[in-house]
Amino acid sequence: MDHLILKVTSKMLFAPIILYALYVQFHGDFGPGGGFQAGVIFAVAFILHAFCFGLDETKKALPQKALTVAMVIGFLLYSGTGLVTMLLGANLLSYDALVPNSTHHAGQHYGIIVVELGVGVAVASTMLTIFYHFTGREPDIDQEDW
Amino acid sequence: MTGFTPMMSPVVLIDLALLTMLILVAVAMLRSRHLFAVVMLSGIYSLLSAAFFVSLDAVDVAFTEAAVGAGISTVLMLAGMLLTVRREKPKTPGRAPVALAAVLAMGAALFYATIDMPAFGDANAPANSYVGQEYVERTASEIPMPNIVTAVLASYRGFDTMGETMVIFTAGVAVMLLLGIGSVRGGRDVKDAENKEGGE
Numbered sequence: 387m388d389h390l391i392l393k394v395t396s397k398m399l400f401a402p403i404i405l406y407a408l409y410v411q412f413h414g415d416f417g418p419g420g421g422f423q424a425g426v427i428f429a430v431a432f433i434l435h436a437f438c439f440g441l442d443e444t445k446k447a448l449p450q451k452a453l454t455v456a457m458v459i460g461f462l463l464y465s466g467t468g469l470v471t472m473l474l475g476a477n478l479l480s481y482d483a484l485v486p487n488s489t490h491h492a493g494q495h496y497g498i499i500v501v502e503l504g505v506g507v508a509v510a511s512t513m514l515t516i517f518y519h520f521t522g523r524e525p526d527i528d529q530e531d532w
Numbered sequence: 533m534t535g536f537t538p539m540m541s542p543v544v545l546i547d548l549a550l551l552t553m554l555i556l557v558a559v560a561m562l563r564s565r566h567l568f569a570v571v572m573l574s575g576i577y578s579l580l581s582a583a584f585f586v587s588l589d590a591v592d593v594a595f596t597e598a599a600v601g602a603g604i605s606t607v608l609m610l611a612g613m614l615l616t617v618r619r620e621k622p623k624t625p626g627r628a629p630v631a632l633a634a635v636l637a638m639g640a641a642l643f644y645a646t647i648d649m650p651a652f653g654d655a656n657a658p659a660n661s662y663v664g665q666e667y668v669e670r671t672a673s674e675i676p677m678p679n680i681v682t683a684v685l686a687s688y689r690g691f692d693t694m695g696e697t698m699v700i701f702t703a704g705v706a707v708m709l710l711l712g713i714g715s716v717r718g719g720r721d722v723k724d725a726e727n728k729e730g731g732e
Contacts, residue, residue: 388670399711410595412604412652413680414682415633415677415678415682415683416677416678416679417678417679418591418592418594418679419595420592420681420685420686421590422596422600423595423596423599423600426600426603426604427603429603429604430553430607433625436664454708457701457705460697461698462699464693464697467691474729478691479687479690479691479694488656490676490714491674491676492685494674494675494677495677496712497685498675498677498682498687501686501690502682502686505696505697507698508697508701509697509700511704512700512701513604515704515708516608516613516703516704516707519707519708519712520608520611520612520614520707520711521611521614522614531568
């Protein structure tokens with residue numbers, strides 16, 4: 387199965403999709419978006435790659451082992467932020483403790499950015515993990531099956 | 533222009549069109565036996581819901597619905613469909629008067645309940661007073677962040693969101709355990725495509 391047009395188009399789309407995911411991720415405090423949406427968009431870029439180049443190629447670019455680690459890192463970023471605020475003497479996830487003497491609640495900004503990044507990493511890697519595991523079971527998709 | 537009553541403003545027309553299309557897509561999904569068509573229709577359903585959420589000014593929810601509902605769910609359903617048959621088994625035609633009566637009674641009760649619902653955008657509605665009002669009033673001073681949704685999600689209700697992240701993580705782990713392609717370290721490949729002829 388060799389679809390030249392699909393391959394070229396998906397190559398052109400890959401970087402803009404990743405860029406958009408990063409925009410949604412880090413602009414979530416100012417506009418619609420956040421970690422959940424960004425993680426899904428990030429995963430979609432790789433799913434598009436898998437559709438056009440085959441799952442094996444995508445797995446070479448982003449192996450399952452890396453995704454497994456990313457899943458853990460994502461959740462640890464979130465819960466780690468909560469742990470840090472507790473170690474600083476505040477309640478769990480009270481971000482104001484991160485920058486104690488700030489007059490404009492800078493701690494809230496830092497905390498939310500880190501936490502949303504954790505959500506984004508966890509969602510993206512989990513979605514790709516599920517996709518890998520579902521799609522990886524069928525060796526080839528016959529043309530008639532569509 | 534004179535006959536343009538407030539009831540038929542463009543917003544109402546758009547809402548009516550979207551809701552009508554939602555119903556049509558839902559009926560088409562129910563009637564189709566071709567699983568590929570059903571998956572595609574469910575993607576369209578999600579996209580229409582996202583458009584409807586935009587018209588309700590809930591852009592964050594619309595964004596999530598478009599990305600998760602129309603995007604990733606469709607892909608995962610397609611991937612799941614590959615593991616099973618393409619066509620739902622033809623159902624034996626049978627009437628279930630009790631089920632029909634139960635559904636009709638439930639539907640009538642729900643329609644009756646909507647009479648008591650507050651009007652859309654009502655400032656005194658329970659959803660807009662109490663804690664919702666507190667969030668809107670206090671975010672500007674406590675979490676100076678333009679998007680109140682993010683402030684509520686990540687800060688006021690940060691513990692909830694941590695639980696949601698945990699749920700997603702658990703889902704990933706569960707799929708890995710159930711459908712695992714060998715071990716995480718890249719062990720043996722599971723190849724169960726050989727016994728495809730055996731019925732499934």
